[in-house]
Amino acid sequence: MIHGHGDDIFRYSDIRANFSSNVYNHFDHRALYAHLAKHMECLAHYPAPAPEQMERRLAETLGIDASEVMVTAGGTEAIYLTAQAHRRSRSVIVQPTFSEYADACRVHEHRVAYVYPHQMSAGEDGRDAWVPAGCEVVWMCNPNNPTGQVWPRADLLRLVREHPATLFVLDASYAPFTEQPLISPCEGVELPNLLMLHSITKEYGLPGLRLGYVTAQAALLETLRRMRMPWTVNPLALEAGLWLVDHRVGYRLPLRELMEERERVSRELCRLGIVEVWPSDSHMLLCRLRMGRADNLKEFLATHHGLLIRDASNFEGLDAGYFRIAVQTAEEDDQMIKAITEWIES
Numbered sequence: 001m002i003h004g005h006g007d008d009i010f011r012y013s014d015i016r017a018n019f020s021s022n023v024y025n026h027f028d029h030r031a032l033y034a035h036l037a038k039h040m041e042c043l044a045h046y047p048a049p050a051p052e053q054m055e056r057r058l059a060e061t062l063g064i065d066a067s068e069v070m071v072t073a074g075g076t077e078a079i080y081l082t083a084q085a086h087r088r089s090r091s092v093i094v095q096p097t098f099s100e101y102a103d104a105c106r107v108h109e110h111r112v113a114y115v116y117p118h119q120m121s122a123g124e125d126g127r128d129a130w131v132p133a134g135c136e137v138v139w140m141c142n143p144n145n146p147t148g149q150v151w152p153r154a155d156l157l158r159l160v161r162e163h164p165a166t167l168f169v170l171d172a173s174y175a176p177f178t179e180q181p182l183i184s185p186c187e188g189v190e191l192p193n194l195l196m197l198h199s200i201t202k203e204y205g206l207p208g209l210r211l212g213y214v215t216a217q218a219a220l221l222e223t224l225r226r227m228r229m230p231w232t233v234n235p236l237a238l239e240a241g242l243w244l245v246d247h248r249v250g251y252r253l254p255l256r257e258l259m260e261e262r263e264r265v266s267r268e269l270c271r272l273g274i275v276e277v278w279p280s281d282s283h284m285l286l287c288r289l290r291m292g293r294a295d296n297l298k299e300f301l302a303t304h305h306g307l308l309i310r311d312a313s314n315f316e317g318l319d320a321g322y323f324r325i326a327v328q329t330a331e332e333d334d335q336m337i338k339a340i341t342e343w344i345e346s
Contacts, residue, residue: 009308016306017332019325022145022174022284024258026329027205027251035243042235049230054241058213061245067218068189070225071241073232074210075173075199076100078224082137082169082195082214083108085223089136096146096315098171101139110137114316131163138163141171143178146312146324148262148280150180157183160194167220173199173212176253177282185215192217204244204251211237258283261327268337274344284326286312294323297343305339 009015018025051071059066072078083091083104091110093101094117105112115130131138143150160168175182175198188196195216201209211233214221244251262283269275269287278286289297294311301307312322327333 012302012308014306015302015308017328017335018308019328019336020308020310021207022326023202023205023207024253024283025205029206031247032240032243036236036240039236039239042239045235047231047233047235047238050228051233051238054238057242057245062185062215064185064189064215065218068215068221070214070221071233072212072214074201075171075197075212077232078197078212078214080104080107081224081227083110084227086137086167090134091137091139092131092135093139096317097141098145099315102316116317131159131166135166137167137169139169142182143174143282145174146284146286146310146315147278148282148284148286149278150178150182150281153181153183160191164193166193168194169197170194171197173197173202174282176203177255177258179255179259180281188215189217192220195220200241200244206240209237209240211241258327261330261333265327265333265337272341272344284324286322286324289321293320295320297323297340300343301336301339305335307336307339
């Protein structure tokens, strides 16, 4: 899907608050920009064919071996490499979720089934019965985009261990945005059928950087490395990534404040009477209009208030009433709530 993602700010001329992309928009990047300004000459040379220096630095930080880390040009490259490495597999995609899993599977001729296990209660027998016999790959996002929900860590570990013949692709791009316990990269590399995707661009609020990485056992990653084209990660992104890892203390999310703000915004939206809000464990909220269309609301907010939300109607299984937001500052969130109220009353 080239069109229909969040953060389509390029379509608008005067956006002052961006809720459409699941990043935190209030990090101070000035020190990074100053560092990169001193290293622009790297663009005059090819980077290493494979970003091994960045992989070693990440491995040191994560406490795993460098053979268990593979750096990619954003999470999207990792998704497509995984689909390519397991071409024509029988895949199950846990919905509703990020569309690129399905798009990558279609490109590489997977036989795809969609499942909606969130509709089952936590204590329901057969909760993971949606992993059918013969299923070769399961694609999951945790915390999930667009719902913000987190699968219980113990349930996920049990699921992976009880299906050793199935590869679980676990997109952990939003792991920094929840207080719920999650599978760590150290735990993940102990499991021979778990491949985890991570996003430096989301963690550090730099979606234009296009920098991510995969963690898994070396044998799993070797399959992906054989598919990877040389020089896919540009040298300026690698320079930024190395700097960010070394300065990660300066990029700590105000997580407690974000979670409290998420709860407040959810309550305020529900009070409007026309908006339903899904429960969330992260900074994002999936909402549904009881009346009206999300695309109309999006255009009104962008055109009249300079506020950008994500029309979520193109997620598999969601209808024209769905939109998604990532909470920001209380002041920006209040502007959004006020503007939605105006749209409802107009």
